[in-house]
Structures are given as structure tokens and as C-alpha cells.
Amino acid sequence: MAASVGERVxxxxxxxxxxxxxxxAALVPDLLIEASRIANNVISGWHGRRKRGIGDxxxxxxxxxxxxxxxxxxxxxSARDDHIYVRDREWEAAHTIWVWAxxxxxxxxxxxMATVSKQSRAHVLALALCDLLSRGGERVGWPxxxxxxxxxxAAEKIAMELVAARSVHEKMHTIxxxxxxxxxxxxxxxxxxxxxxxxxxxxxxxxVRGHFxxxxxxxxxTFPYAGRVEFEDPETxxxxxxxxxxxxxxxxxxxxxxxxxxxxxxxxxMGWTHIVxxxxxxxxxxxVALHAVLSGNFxxxxxxx
Numbered sequence: 001m002a003a004s005v006g007e008r009v010x011x012x013x014x015x016x017x018x019x020x021x022x023x024x025a026a027l028v029p030d031l032l033i034e035a036s037r038i039a040n041n042v043i044s045g046w047h048g049r050r051k052r053g054i055g056d057x058x059x060x061x062x063x064x065x066x067x068x069x070x071x072x073x074x075x076x077x078s079a080r081d082d083h084i085y086v087r088d089r090e091w092e093a094a095h096t097i098w099v100w101a102x103x104x105x106x107x108x109x110x111x112x113m114a115t116v117s118k119q120s121r122a123h124v125l126a127l128a129l130c131d132l133l134s135r136g137g138e139r140v141g142w143p144x145x146x147x148x149x150x151x152x153x154a155a156e157k158i159a160m161e162l163v164a165a166r167s168v169h170e171k172m173h174t175i176x177x178x179x180x181x182x183x184x185x186x187x188x189x190x191x192x193x194x195x196x197x198x199x200x201x202x203x204x205x206x207x208v209r210g211h212f213x214x215x216x217x218x219x220x221x222t223f224p225y226a227g228r229v230e231f232e233d234p235e236t237x238x239x240x241x242x243x244x245x246x247x248x249x250x251x252x253x254x255x256x257x258x259x260x261x262x263x264x265x266x267x268x269x270m271g272w273t274h275i276v277x278x279x280x281x282x283x284x285x286x287x288v289a290l291h292a293v294l295s296g297n298f299x300x301x302x303x304x305x
Contacts (some may be wrong), residue, residue, distance in 0.1 A: 002285075003136075010208075015040050018231065021091040027120065027123075028123070028162050028163045029159070029163075031120060031123045031124050031127060031159070032127055032155065032156065032159040034042050034047060034124050034283075035123075035124045035125075035126075035127035035128035035131060035155060036127075036128070036131060036155070038128045038283050038284055038287065039131040039132050039135075039155075040289075040293075041130045041284055042128075042132070042284050042287050042288060043132065043135065045097060051244070052152075055163050062085065063083060063085060063086070063195060064078075064083075064084035064086050065086075068269075071258050072086045072087065073085070073086055073087075074086065074087035081119075090111050090225055093158065096139045096140065096141055096143075096148040096181050096182075097133055097138055097139070097140050097181070097182040097183075097184065097294070098140070098142065098148075098179075098181060098182065098183045098184070099126045099129055099130055099140060099141075099142060099183070099184045100126070100130070100142060100143055100144075100172050100178055100183070100185050100186065100187070101119070101122035101123050101125075101126045101187070101217075102119075102122060102170075102185070102186060102187035102188065102205050102233070103119070103170055104170050104187075104188075104191075105192075105234035105235055106118075106163060106188055106190050107119035107122060107187070107188060107215070108234070109217055109220075109234075110217065110279070111217050111218065111219030111224075112219075112222075113217070113218040113222075113224070113280055114218060114219070114278075114279040114280045115279070115280070116279055116281070118188055118215045118216075118217055118279055121277070121279045121283060122186035122187070122213075122215050123162075123186075124188055125186055125213065125215075125283055125286055125287065126142075126184075126286055127155045127158065127159055127281065128155075129184060129216075129287065129290060130154050130155040131154075131155035132287065132291075134149065134150070134151060134152050134153070134154035135152055135292075137150075138150075140155075140158070140175050141158075141176075142158050142161070143172055143173050143174060143176055143177055143183075144173030144176075145158070145161050145162065145165060146158050146161045146264070147176075156287065169177055172199070173183070174199070174202070174203060175201070177203060177206070177208055178206070179206045179207045179208070179218045180207050180208070180209075181208050181209070182208070182209045182210075182211065183203065183208055183210045183211065183288055183291065184210075184211045184213060184294075185210065185211065185212055185213065186213045186215055186219075186252050187212075187213070187214065187215065188214065188285055189212065189214050189263055193202065193259070193262060193263070193266075196263070196266075197266055200266070200267075200270065200272070200292065202268070204270040204271070204272070209271070209291065210270065210271065210272040210273075211261060211272060211274075211275070211293055211294070212267050212273065212274045212275065213275045213277055213286060213290070214260065214263065214274065214275065214276045214277065215277055215279065216261070216276060216277065217278070217279050218278050218279065218280045220256065221253075221256060221278070223244065223245075223248070223249045223252050223253060223256075225242075225245035225248075226244075226245055226301055227244065227246075228241070228242065228243055228244075228245070229241075229242050229245040230242075232292040260276065273293040275289045275290065275293070277289075
């Protein structure tokens with residue numbers, strides 16, 4: 001974004017798809033280390049979606065409750081003392097959690113108010129989330145890049161595929177995302193809202209549960225510019241020179257907030273979630289918020305209405 005909401009923020013980092021792929025490959029190992037560090041910091045209290053239900057795996061013994069079927073009683077365990085115990089089995093979520101970080105040019109932006117670019121933070125969050133989910137026994141994948149992995153080292157496998165990829169499609173490949181999956185999208189969501197709405201509605205119609213994580217550089221929200229400033233759209237190269245940039249601030253701030261509100265309302269209409277994360281804040285904050293929504297503390301409507 002530049003002087004208006006429809007434009008994207010200027011960036012000093014250029015190059016074609018191959019150059020950006022090489023840059024990404026060089027950064028991924030460090031990003032994976034950072035992701036692992038953050039995951040270790042928030043691992044306490046993190047858990048998967050396993051709970052009591054129908055399944056093949058033993059979960060726990062618990063005291064028998066009057067009225068329950070006798071077939072559930074574990075007589076061998078009950079014979080050890082004077083109590084009757086039921087053998088509970090474990091329910092496991094049968095679907096996959098997909099994660100995707102927007103690779104578009106605008107994600108490379110980093111102002112003086114932030115320590116990392118939006119793209120770096122998005123990749124760290126995506127890999128940290130994969131790390132945490134795989135430790136919790138979940139199956140995770142990156143659409144258009146990797147198949148779903150259920151291994152505890154899923155984050156490392158996905159990082160290796162990011163390194164090996166000569167290019168990453170700027171548009172997410174959704175063909176492999178099946179019904180009842182979860183999808184976590186890390187992006188600045190600066191594409192036209194009509195495109196975002198259309199793509200997300202198609203997924204919602206498959207009963208996919210989506211989670212928008214909007215990555216925002218603090219300068220994008222506060223517009224700390226004054227005097228003569230030139231803004232450049234990294235996607236098209238179009239430029240806008242403002243003689244007194246501070247005159248744009250009120251209108252820009254209003255439109256930026258309105259866009260965030262519209263995206264949040266769209267997510268709510270579909271039963272999806274929307275989280276805003278600023279790149280000058282700790283990455284762990286976004287992971288804690290994601291834990292809440294992935295643990296089921298929201299209502300899914302579906303249908304893409």
C-alpha cells in the first residue's frame with residue numbers, strides 16, 4: 001500500500017521470481033531456527049485436538065458412571081482395587097491443517113518501525129505453527145508445495161521443500177484442500193478484496209475452516225510520513241509522489257481501518273477467524289491467538305454465505 005488502500009507498500013527488495021527464490025532459500029534455515037525457538041517458548045499449554053471419543057488408541061482410565069454400558073468397563077484394571085474403571089479411547093481429528101504464507105512482493109516490506117519484513121514474520125509463524133501442530137500429533141501441509149505430514153519433524157520437511165522450490169506460486173493452490181480441513185493464511189491481504197472473497201467462499205463451500213492472519217507493518221497502520229515522499233507499488237512499479245505526505249494521513253488511516261474491518265466481517269460471515277499481527281510485536285502473540293482458534297474456541301458456520 002502507498003497513498004491509498006488499493007496500492008501496495010514500496011519495498012527496496014526487487015528481483016524476479018528466481019532471484020526471490022534464491023533469497024528465500026538462503027533465509028529459510030535461519031527462519032526455521034527462529035521458528036523452533038518461538039515454538040519452544042510457547043509449547044507449554046499447547047495441545048492437539050485429541051479428546052475422548054471413538055477411536056483405536058487408548059486415552060485414559062476413568063471411574064465408571066452409573067448408567068453407562070457394561071461393555072465399556074475394563075475388568076482387568078478394575079480388579080486391581082475396589083473401584084470400577086472405564087477404558088476411554090481417543091478421538092483424533094481426521095483432517096489436515098494447511099498453512100500458507102503469501103509470497104507476493106508486498107510481503108517483503110519492512111519499515112524502520114519493524115525489525116523484520118512481513119514475509120520473514122509470515123514464514124516464521126507458519127513454520128512455528130507447523131512445529132507445534134506436528135508435536136501435537138496433527139497432520140500439516142503447505143498447499144501447492146508439500147503433501148500433508150504427520151511426522152514430528154514436519155516443519156523441517158516443509159522448510160526443506162521451501163528451500164528446494166525454484167518458485168512459489170503467488171496464488172495459493174487449493175485443489176488439494178479437502179472438506180473439513182483447516183487453513184491458516186499468513187498474508188497482508190492487500191490483493192483486491194473481491195479476489196479474496198471469491199477464493200475464500202469457494203473454500204468455505206467445501207466446509208474448510210479458514211483463519212486469516214493479517215501481517216501488518218506498523219508503518220502501514222500509522223502512516224508516519226511527512227514532507228515530500230515517493231511511494232512505489234512493488235507489483236507494478238507505479239509511483240506516486242506526495243509533496244506533503246502528512247495530508248494523506250487521515251484519509252489513509254480511515255481507509256486502512258475500513259479495509260481491516262471489512263476483512264474481519266467477511267471472515268465472520270463465513271465462520272472463519274481473523275487475527276491481526278504487527279511485525280513490531282513478538283511472534284509468540286500470534287501463535288497464542290492461533291492456539292485459541294485452532295482449539296475450537298469459535299463457531300464454524302460454513303457455506304460461504
